[in-house]
Amino acid sequence: MTAKTIISRPIYGTLSPQPGKHHLFIADAEGALAITDMAGKAPPGFFDGAEIVFIPDPEGKHISALEALEPAQLHLPPSFASLLPRLRQTLTNAHMGLRLYLAGTEGLIGQAMQAALEAGVDHTSIETEHRGSLARRMQCVHCKGITENVTTQPAACSHCGLLLLVRDHYSRRLAAFQGVCINAEDRSEIPPMEEAFP
Amino acid sequence: MSTGTTKLDVVVSDVVPVNDLVTRFHFRRRDGELLPTFSGGAHVVVEMRDGDRTRLNPYSLMGSPLDTREYTISIRRDDVGRGGSLFMHRQVKPGLEMVISYPVNLFSLDLRARKHLMLAGGIGITPFMAQTAQLAGAGGNFELHYTCRTASLGTYADVLRERHGNRVRLYHDDREERIDLERLLSSQPLGTHLYVCGPAGMINWVRARAASLGWPPETVHFEHFAAPQPGAPFDVELAVSGKTIRVGEQQSLLEAIEAAGVDPPYLCRGGVCGQCETNVISSDGKFIHNDHWLSEEDHRSGCKIMPCVSRFEGKSLVLER
Secondary structure (H helix, E strand, O other): OOOOOOOOOOOOOOOOOOOOOEEEEEEEOOHHHHHHHHHOOOOOOHHHHEEEEEEOOOOOOOHHHHHOOOOOEEEOOOOHHHHHHHHHHHHHHOEEOEEEEEEEOHHHHHHHHHHHHHOOOOHHHOEEEEOOOOOEEEEEOOOOOEEEEEOEEOEEOOOOOOEEEEEEEEEOOOOEEEEEEOOOOOOOOOOOOEEOOO | OEOOOOEEEEEEEEEEEOOOOEEEEEEEEOOOOOOOOOOOOEEEEEEEEEOOEEEEEEEEOOOOOOOOOOEEEEEEOOOOOOOHHHHHHHHOOOOOEEEEEOOEEOOOOOOOOOEEEEEEEHHHHHHHHHHHHHHHHOOOOEEEEEEEOOHHHOOOHHHHHHHHHHHEEEEEHHHOOOOOHHHHHHOOEOOEEEEEEOOHHHHHHHHHHHHHOOOOHHHEEEEOOOOOOOOOOEEEEEOOOOEEEEEOOOOOHHHHHHHOOOOOOEOOOOOOOOOOOEEEEEEEEEEEOOOOOOOHHHHHHOOEEOOOOOEEEEEEEEEOO
16 A cells, blocks of 8 residues: 555545445556455355456456456456446446445556546545556646656656656646756756656 | 624514414614625524523524525414423513524525535425525525425415415315425435434435435435423533532523533534534433434433533533533
């Protein structure tokens, strides 16, 4: 679990079964294990009303473990971007009683939560569990471009090329950490780049 | 001392009987200025000077928040209560100068909601009068389900139907009309918030059903001002101020503390806001907790009490006041 540094830095929990009529899981990579771990605590028949959306890695790891839970639906989209229109549609048509469970990388949790917030779901109503990489989704505060899977500190903006300090300051609205130019005074000053978010 | 609230010097500008049980009171500022802005769901604490006795009771503001020339409250007569509503019904006439608190909102709308689903029972309709006026003015999406005993006791049902049409659904007990709660709660779009105001039994019923149907707690809002219950007199030692007081049969513990010249903070005086929470130093006896603020664990521990609505029976009680 990640330590809390400033108030906007998200804190993730451990998935636990909530009362509800429908359950929507969205996970990537090792997030599948958060779901299978939770399944042990779920009441009988819990997955009869559940849809699992899982973005697998290229090897298709963990798919069979999720199949074994026998959810009402198992959907395996190739990427989050390709999932988003369908997810928005699902949330728009959903009723109260739908519970959301997000598990896996911070980028996945953040972007799925962003779609849920747009649908009027409070972030505190969502179960989350972080598994796998600590890589961050970062927004350059200067050019507003998003850089995915940032693992270093500092990190170069993939849009404008500025060298950015990756802050713990997080925006739920943008689903991104804020990156601020680290050498604005003297651009020739290049601090060492470390692997900070493996 | 009411925390963070200043008093408003007002004059009763009108008293309007609404039906057999309910009377509406209008207040304007004595200096002719506008009253402070409020939001739907806010209440004021009305000071009732009745001879040598002062009662302080909370009432929801029911006028439109868009009009602050006057505040209006509606009070249901309670013939077996502690006398606050009877005082208002019998003694308060237009022209009477009174003192009320600034408005405080412990039952506000969550304006991030996609839709507001409101459930009212009886006189619990009053905060929704203000909330629906606020939402209608801003094009908000709401639906009000209002249960009353009979059509003639359906306070403001006609006004609400006229203002909001089909957004208001009425249920009459005498016609055996009941809310199909399961269906209602299961058919709401994601992003709906639920608001309940009415008798304690109704609030508990709705909260329990909503929780079991998967409504997260932060989407369920409720307000129930507990009136202080009368009970056997008891003695209390106030350790900080070094006083020993007796709480009378018709008096609340908070009122007895105030009568002894000690001013604990308060806001709602109905067991909701948490301001008057008081630590118990020692006790030998039984607590009668009536608040909605402390957790069940707090209630069992015997270490805390809400003096606005709760009482005590036993040998001794020492409070940190």
